[in-house]
Amino acid sequence: MDLYEKNGSIILKQPDFDLDETLDCGQAFRWVRTADNEYSGAFLNRPLVIRCLDKSDGVFEFCGTDEKTFLDVWLDYFDFDTDYSELKRRFSDDETLSKACAFAGGIRILKQDAWEALSSFIISQNNNIPRIKGIIGRLCKHYGGYPDIEQMKDETPDSLGFLRAGFRAKYLTDAVEKLRSGEVSLEKARTLPTDDARAELMKIKGVGPKVADCAMLFGLYRIDAFPKDVWVKRVMAEYYPNGLPDCVKGVEGIAQQYLFHYIRNLDSDKR
């Protein structure tokens, strides 16, 4: 790992990483672009400002972080243990994926908190990304950070009205109830076979196959999960009518994120 500590920050060299492509590609909704080449965000309410110092060489500054915190927290969160160059070489066997990787080779999968990912993607359904960010922003502002299920235990669909989440509010309270009671377990879903894990999450109202797959991919790092949203369905219909190529076997979720970002920006500008 090519990193060192400087003035109370960590400097890391990592060519397979781009801030816009990773932090603003629709997998996480709490990172805010605070300047050119700078984002502010948090993981488990531990704040971080991250800055790109040299875009062509891929040099990044993790502000206000010591080496221990970086190795304990951020290394894992940004999936720096995984060799994305190797993954992209694998994907280059496939023409469409090859183009997608060339288009945005700095995408990485963020290992988010399981509850944050699950609840974020409950909110995401039949919704657009700017509005998803708005709802989650109001949630975090209200609680002074992303709330855990205990903090939300007394919420009702009505009390969550301030979110302006519409029909999704009742899904959030159902998730809080079932996770608190143990009727649904994120820890179980972490280790269950993929199909069983999906079924476990789908016991929650408002969690269907797509939201479950997103929660597994982004919250449980189940990278074999392949969420099929409207955009990915378009990719499948247009480029993969006979299914995914063999080169993505076992890492379908990572391929999914390259494809999602590619097709979304191919059609039109970001929304």
Next chain:
DNA sequence: TTCCAGGCGTATC
């Protein structure tokens, strides 16, 4: 005004 957004629950066949 109408349509759509990182879908899903429900009714109906």
Next chain:
DNA sequence: GATACGCATGGA
């Protein structure tokens, strides 16, 4: 199991 429709909200 497949298909049709409604759903809260807000931007285009």
